[in-house]
Amino acid sequence: MDYRVYIAEKLNVDGIAASDIALPPNSEMGDYALPCFKLAKIFRKSPVQIAEELKNEFVCDSVISEVSAVNGYLNFKINKIGLAQNVISEILERGDNYGSSEEGKGKTVCIDYSSVNIAKPFHIGHLSTTVIGGALYKIYACLGYNVVGINHLGDYGTQFGKLICAYKKWGVKEEVQKGGIHAINALYVRFNEEADENMEAEAREYFRLIESGDKEANELFEWFKSLTLEYVKTIYDKLNITFDSYAGERFYTDKMQPVIDELKRKNLLKESEGAQIVDLEPYGMPPCLILRSDGASLYATRDLAAATYRKNTYDFYKCLYVVAYQQNLHFKQIFKVLELMGKPWAKDLVHVAYGMVSLEDGAMSTRKGKVVWLEDVISKCVEKAYSVIAEKNSALENKSEIAETVGLGAVIFGALYNNKIKDITFSYDKVLSFEGETSVYVQYTCARANSVIEKSGQKIQLPHGYMPNNAEFEVIKALALFPRTVRDAADKYEPSLIARYAVDLAQKFNKFYIECKILTESGDIKNFRLALTKSVHTTLKAALSLLGIGAPEKM
RNA sequence: GCACCGUUAGCUCAACUGGAUAGAGCGUUGGUCUACGGAACCAAAGGCUAGGGAUUCGAAUUCCUUACGGUGCACCA
Numbered sequence: 001m002d003y004r005v006y007i008a009e010k011l012n013v014d015g016i017a018a019s020d021i022a023l024p025p026n027s028e029m030g031d032y033a034l035p036c037f038k039l040a041k042i043f044r045k046s047p048v049q050i051a052e053e054l055k056n057e058f059v060c061d062s063v064i065s066e067v068s069a070v071n072g073y074l075n076f077k078i079n080k081i082g083l084a085q086n087v088i089s090e091i092l093e094r095g096d097n098y099g100s101s102e103e104g105k106g107k108t109v110c111i112d113y114s115s116v117n118i119a120k121p122f123h124i125g126h127l128s129t130t131v132i133g134g135a136l137y138k139i140y141a142c143l144g145y146n147v148v149g150i151n152h153l154g155d156y157g158t159q160f161g162k163l164i165c166a167y168k169k170w171g172v173k174e175e176v177q178k179g180g181i182h183a184i185n186a187l188y189v190r191f192n193e194e195a196d197e198n199m200e201a202e203a204r205e206y207f208r209l210i211e212s213g214d215k216e217a218n219e220l221f222e223w224f225k226s227l228t229l230e231y232v233k234t235i236y237d238k239l240n241i242t243f244d245s246y247a248g249e250r251f252y253t254d255k256m257q258p259v260i261d262e263l264k265r266k267n268l269l270k271e272s273e274g275a276q277i278v279d280l281e282p283y284g285m286p287p288c289l290i291l292r293s294d295g296a297s298l299y300a301t302r303d304l305a306a307a308t309y310r311k312n313t314y315d316f317y318k319c320l321y322v323v324a325y326q327q328n329l330h331f332k333q334i335f336k337v338l339e340l341m342g343k344p345w346a347k348d349l350v351h352v353a354y355g356m357v358s359l360e361d362g363a364m365s366t367r368k369g370k371v372v373w374l375e376d377v378i379s380k381c382v383e384k385a386y387s388v389i390a391e392k393n394s395a396l397e398n399k400s401e402i403a404e405t406v407g408l409g410a411v412i413f414g415a416l417y418n419n420k421i422k423d424i425t426f427s428y429d430k431v432l433s434f435e436g437e438t439s440v441y442v443q444y445t446c447a448r449a450n451s452v453i454e455k456s457g458q459k460i461q462l463p464h465g466y467m468p469n470n471a472e473f474e475v476i477k478a479l480a481l482f483p484r485t486v487r488d489a490a491d492k493y494e495p496s497l498i499a500r501y502a503v504d505l506a507q508k509f510n511k512f513y514i515e516c517k518i519l520t521e522s523g524d525i526k527n528f529r530l531a532l533t534k535s536v537h538t539t540l541k542a543a544l545s546l547l548g549i550g551a552p553e554k555m
Numbered sequence: 556g557c558a559c560c561g562u563u564a565g566c567u568c569a570a571c572u573g574g575a576u577a578g579a580g581c582g583u584u585g586g587u588c589u590a591c592g593g594a595a596c597c598a599a600a601g602g603c604u605a606g607g608g609a610u611u612c613g614a615a616u617u618c619c620u621u622a623c624g625g626u627g628c629a630c631c632a
Contacts, residue, residue, distance in 0.1 A: 157631070274630080298629095324626090325625095327627085329626095355561085423626095438594090488571075
């Protein structure tokens with residue numbers, strides 16, 4: 001039940017909607033509140049007076065147990081017994097499905113994320129798009145949407161001509177096969193260091209050969225591509241990330257012309273300095289380049305084709321682009337161009353922008369070797385997790401497996417805990433910290449809850465009419481917030497809300513856990529506390545799972 | 556130069572989108588050790604929400620302005 005809706009309906013005052021019902025700063029005041037200041041103008045009375053009058057009119061019932069008027073606020077306390085009963089029984093009943101809904105049924109959401117470049121290994125700069133997109137995928141799926149995860153591969157451009165050129169000059173087949181993506185990347189880096197004008201020209205020619213369908217060039221390219229995909233898939237597996245489509249830039253090679261024709265037909269295309277552009281000056285933006293002066297297409301051209309293709313293929317309700325804010329202008333431009341083309345769905349395109357990652361000593365630079373590879377971060381976290389486990393719980397059987405879950409959780413969680421728009425300075429100290437507001441804390445809490453349940457050795461049975469104490473009630477209120485949090489995270493494209501929620505719930509549970517004994521109690525108290533513990537365990541697991549993080553039963 | 560984004564405790568960040576006394580974690584100091592899992596819990600200290608104006612019952616949140624930092628601005632992706 002949504003208490004805000006209930007209260008608003010019960011009040012039945014013009015101008016008061018569920019969204020006007022707020023949460024008081026602390027729970028001693030109440031569980032919900034209505035600020036009456038807005039009503040002062042309508043009723044031409046002081047807010048204090050209005051609150052007082054509304055209080056007197058309000059009849060408490062089985063849902064709202066108490067109303068008070070304080071300084072212009074009307075505070076409500078909800079029936080603790082009823083809330084406890086409702087929330088816990090719902091969680092016990094729905095289990096892993098708690099928080100999920102059908103509200104997105106029949107609607108498709110496309111999410112363009114991660115979008116790796118061929119021949120470039122993953123560094124920590126690629127982590128945000130991957131885990132934010134991955135989490136949004138799970139969050140929307142949880143709300144019943146049909147989700148299409150798209151890895152818009154960076155597989156188009158002269159750099160692949162350079163790569164082939166470098167391979168032809170220095171490459172050894174066996175070494176590349178063995179070294180995989182790092183070997184390819186090394187060739188590319190070497191090209192950029194050593195190439196002269198002749199090689200540059202050669203590279204352009206190789207790119208042309210790829211484009212014109214030359215057999216050898218394409219075979220090489222496909223080989224590099226498959227080595228790249230093989231590599232990234234091992235990382236996606238670890239991060240619990242999946243894709244439904246790997247249609248990258250090249251995929252749109254033959255889908256751009258119709259878009260260009262349409263732009264022409266609609267008189268949007270203009271020549272400027274030899275290039276074909278869409279003029280966006282009236283909208284305060286630089287022009288959107290469609291064709292270079294040599295007739296070649298550009299990034300924007302392919303994105304226009306891709307958006308059109310996705311609409312035609314998936315008929316999306318929304319299409320999200322999880323791409324760093326560096327590309328704010330680019331997306332503003334292509335969204336505007338589609339709008340000018342008269343596409344009503346242009347409004348359904350959303351650039352989900354996130355902040356950039358830098359290192360403590362400045363920006364990353366592949367060329368200067370100032371890079372932190374994602375694989376290294378992962379393995380360090382897993383190693384650390386292993387050593388902590390070995391120290392704290394040496395008897396544990398499957399230590400490596402659990403260390404993997406814990407270590408990867410730390411990597412993912414670290415990238416998801418803050419508002420996505422904020423820049424991040426990467427530090428090993430931070431991801432390797434397993435205390436406080438971390439995934440490890442949440443996982444630990446989960447394991448702790450699980451341990452209590454196991455030790456009890458009894459079936460979970462929620463007693464009727466149990467009156468929760470304060471610590472218990474705080475946990476219950478937090479539990480009740482989960483479905484709303486999932487919806488918020490989807491509405492705001494903000495997985496950090498889930499991460500923060502998980503920590504908050506874990507904190508409240510731990511407080512309860514320290515204050516209230518469970519197994520040494522008996523009867524209703526024990527049964528209720530076990531049911532509460534089980535509910536927390538279920539909800540924390542569900543929250544972590546939306547982020548792609550596992551929750552070991554023991555750790 | 557223009558545009559967009561950011562600035563909250565020593566550090567890293569929240570604040571349910573305009574509501575009551577701005578909250579957490581880390582770090583610091585002091586406590587809880589018969590532990591249902593101490594990867595935990597409690598307490599203390601720490602704030603003119605970068606500065607200045609405006610809007611109103613009420614501003615960290617909206618508007619203007621200044622400073623600092625970041626990003627982007629025509630044939631790369």
